[in-house]
Amino acid sequence: MSTAATSAPAAAPAAPAAPSYRLRAALAYAMAAIVIGLTQGLAQNFVTTNVAQVAGDLGVTTTQATWLTVAFAAPRASMPILLIKIRAQYGLRRFAEIAIVIYLVVALGALTISDLRSALVMQFLAGMASAPLSSLAFMYMLEPLSPQWKMRLGLPVVMATVALGPSLARVISPALMADAGWNALHVMTLGMAAVSLALVYYLPLTSPPRQKVIAGLDLLSWALIAVGFGGLTVVFTMGAIYWWTAIPWLGWVLALSIAALTLAIVIELNRKTPLLDIRWLSTPAMLHLTVTLLIFRLILSEQSSGAPRMFQVLGVTQDQLVPIFTVISAGTVLGALALILFMTPRRVPQLHLVALALVAVGAWMDSHSTIDTRPAQMMLSQAMIAFAGSLFLAPAMMQGMISAIARGPNYILSFIVVFLSTQSLGGVMGSGLFLTFINHREALHVQLMREELTTADPLVLHEIAQRAAALAPQIADGAARRAQALSMIAQDATNQAYVMAYNDAYRLTALVAATALCLLILHLFRDWLAARLWPAAPPVAAPAEASAETSAAAAPAPDSEPAAPTPLPSR
Structure with a gap:
C-alpha cells in the first residue's frame, strides 16, 4: 500500500459532531415534523369545522357541503397502506420529495375552486395528497432521536401534533374566514405546504436500502380495501344526515363495502406473502387491542361531535368558541408532555386507567348542561378529555408496535393498518353514531315536551x-x-330538547368510559391474581422480549422501516 494511500484524509474516521450541532439538528428535524404534521391536520379539518361557512361561499346547502368532508376522508383511510410499500420500493428520500410536491400542487389547484363539483374533485385529490404527510411527520420527529427516546419522546409529541388539527383549526379559522372566506383557508394551506416543501428539501431523511416489495395482488387487495373503507366513510358520515333507512343507496354502499372487505380478506388469507396478516390480526391479543382502540376513538367523538354542535344549536358563534378550543389544544399538548415523564411499556395499563377515568369524569360533568351553558363552563371538562386522548393513544400505539416488532418486520404493516383504520374509521363511525343518537333522543324529547x-x-x-x-x-x-x-x-323547547339529547349522549359516553375502566381494572386484577397463585419460572424468551422493546424504541416511525443512524443536515 502506498504512503499516499495510507495518509489520505479519507481513510481517517469522521470526527463526531459537536453536541451543540447535534442538538440544533434535532431541533430542526422536530420543528419540521411539527410543521408537516400541522399542515396535514389543518388541511383535513379546515373544511370539517367550517361546513356552514363553506356552504355559503359555494352557494349550496350544508348537507351538500358535507360531501366535501367525505371526499377528503375517503382516500385518507386507505392510502397509507399502499404508501408504506411505495416508500420501501422507491426510496424514502424520493418518496418525501415527490409527496410534498404533489401536495403543494394540489394546494395551489384549490385556489381555482369555483363551485361544488370542482371543490369535491380538489378535496378528493387533497385527501390523497395529504396522506403521506402524517408519515413524514412521524419520520422527521423520530429521525434525530436516540433509540431510547424515539418512543418515549418522539411518539407522544408527534401524535399530539397530529391530534391538534381539529382543535387548532377551530382556533385559527374564524380570523381567516372573516378576512377572505374559504379562499383564506386555501392560502394558508398553500403557504404551509410551501414551508413544508422547503423543510423536506433542506433536511433530508436517511433512506434505507430499497426493496422490491410491491406485487400485483397487493394492488388488488389495496383497491378492495380502499373501496371498503371509502364506502364506510360515506355511509357513517351521511347516514345520520340523510337518515339510515330513508335513502336506499346507503344500504347498497354499505353492502358493497362489506363485500369488498370480505373479498380482500379471502385473498389475503390465501397468499404466501400477504399485504396484511389476517391470521395474526384475528388473534385474541390483537382483537383486544383493536377493540380497545376503536372504543376509545368512539368515546373521543364526544369532543369532536358533542360540544361544538351543541353550542352551534345554542347560537354560539365560531369566534366565541376560540377560547375553549385553545384550552383543548393546550390539554392535548400537556398530555404529550406528561407522557415524556411516565411512558414505558410496563406503565401502559396505568396510563390507560387514568385516561378512561378522565374521560368518564369529563363527560359526566358535561352531562349537566342547560340552554344557558356557554363554552367557559365546559373548559375544564373538555381539557380533561383532550389530556386523556394524548394519554391513551401514544401508549396504545407503542404497545402495538412492540408486539408487531417482536414477531418480525412484516407484521408492522398489519398493525399500522389496525391503528389507522381504528382512528380514521373510528372517528367517522363515532361521529355518525353520536349524531344519530342525538337526533333520536332529540325527537323523543321534543315529542314529550309537545305533550306537556x-x-x-x-x-x-x-x-x-x-x-x-x-x-x-x-x-x-x-x-x-x-x-x-x-x-x-x-x-x-326545541333547543331544550337538543340540550337534553346531548346530555343523554354525554351520560352514555361517561357510562362507556366507566365500563371500560372497570373491565380494565378486572383484567389487571386477574393478571395480578394469576401471578400470585401460579408464579411462573423466569421465561426463556425474556431477552427476546426485551430486544423487541429495544427494537420498537429504535423504529423510525410507526409505519416505516427500522431506524437508520442519526443523520445531520447535509446542507
Missing part, C-alpha cells in the same frame, strides 16, 4: 302573555304578537 306544552296549561298561557307583552313595542298587531310568542316558546 299545551295552551290549556295556565303556566304556558302566562308565558305566552309575558312574551307577547314584551313584543308590544315592536309588533302592533295582537294576533301577530301571540304567534311570535308561540314561535319563540317552540324554539326554546
Whole structure:
C-alpha cells in the first residue's frame, strides 16, 4: 500500500459532531415534523369545522357541503397502506420529495375552486395528497432521536401534533374566514405546504436500502380495501344526515363495502406473502387491542361531535368558541408532555386507567348542561378529555408496535393498518353514531315536551302573555304578537330538547368510559391474581422480549422501516 494511500484524509474516521450541532439538528428535524404534521391536520379539518361557512361561499346547502368532508376522508383511510410499500420500493428520500410536491400542487389547484363539483374533485385529490404527510411527520420527529427516546419522546409529541388539527383549526379559522372566506383557508394551506416543501428539501431523511416489495395482488387487495373503507366513510358520515333507512343507496354502499372487505380478506388469507396478516390480526391479543382502540376513538367523538354542535344549536358563534378550543389544544399538548415523564411499556395499563377515568369524569360533568351553558363552563371538562386522548393513544400505539416488532418486520404493516383504520374509521363511525343518537333522543324529547306544552296549561298561557307583552313595542298587531310568542316558546323547547339529547349522549359516553375502566381494572386484577397463585419460572424468551422493546424504541416511525443512524443536515 502506498504512503499516499495510507495518509489520505479519507481513510481517517469522521470526527463526531459537536453536541451543540447535534442538538440544533434535532431541533430542526422536530420543528419540521411539527410543521408537516400541522399542515396535514389543518388541511383535513379546515373544511370539517367550517361546513356552514363553506356552504355559503359555494352557494349550496350544508348537507351538500358535507360531501366535501367525505371526499377528503375517503382516500385518507386507505392510502397509507399502499404508501408504506411505495416508500420501501422507491426510496424514502424520493418518496418525501415527490409527496410534498404533489401536495403543494394540489394546494395551489384549490385556489381555482369555483363551485361544488370542482371543490369535491380538489378535496378528493387533497385527501390523497395529504396522506403521506402524517408519515413524514412521524419520520422527521423520530429521525434525530436516540433509540431510547424515539418512543418515549418522539411518539407522544408527534401524535399530539397530529391530534391538534381539529382543535387548532377551530382556533385559527374564524380570523381567516372573516378576512377572505374559504379562499383564506386555501392560502394558508398553500403557504404551509410551501414551508413544508422547503423543510423536506433542506433536511433530508436517511433512506434505507430499497426493496422490491410491491406485487400485483397487493394492488388488488389495496383497491378492495380502499373501496371498503371509502364506502364506510360515506355511509357513517351521511347516514345520520340523510337518515339510515330513508335513502336506499346507503344500504347498497354499505353492502358493497362489506363485500369488498370480505373479498380482500379471502385473498389475503390465501397468499404466501400477504399485504396484511389476517391470521395474526384475528388473534385474541390483537382483537383486544383493536377493540380497545376503536372504543376509545368512539368515546373521543364526544369532543369532536358533542360540544361544538351543541353550542352551534345554542347560537354560539365560531369566534366565541376560540377560547375553549385553545384550552383543548393546550390539554392535548400537556398530555404529550406528561407522557415524556411516565411512558414505558410496563406503565401502559396505568396510563390507560387514568385516561378512561378522565374521560368518564369529563363527560359526566358535561352531562349537566342547560340552554344557558356557554363554552367557559365546559373548559375544564373538555381539557380533561383532550389530556386523556394524548394519554391513551401514544401508549396504545407503542404497545402495538412492540408486539408487531417482536414477531418480525412484516407484521408492522398489519398493525399500522389496525391503528389507522381504528382512528380514521373510528372517528367517522363515532361521529355518525353520536349524531344519530342525538337526533333520536332529540325527537323523543321534543315529542314529550309537545305533550306537556299545551295552551290549556295556565303556566304556558302566562308565558305566552309575558312574551307577547314584551313584543308590544315592536309588533302592533295582537294576533301577530301571540304567534311570535308561540314561535319563540317552540324554539326554546326545541333547543331544550337538543340540550337534553346531548346530555343523554354525554351520560352514555361517561357510562362507556366507566365500563371500560372497570373491565380494565378486572383484567389487571386477574393478571395480578394469576401471578400470585401460579408464579411462573423466569421465561426463556425474556431477552427476546426485551430486544423487541429495544427494537420498537429504535423504529423510525410507526409505519416505516427500522431506524437508520442519526443523520445531520447535509446542507
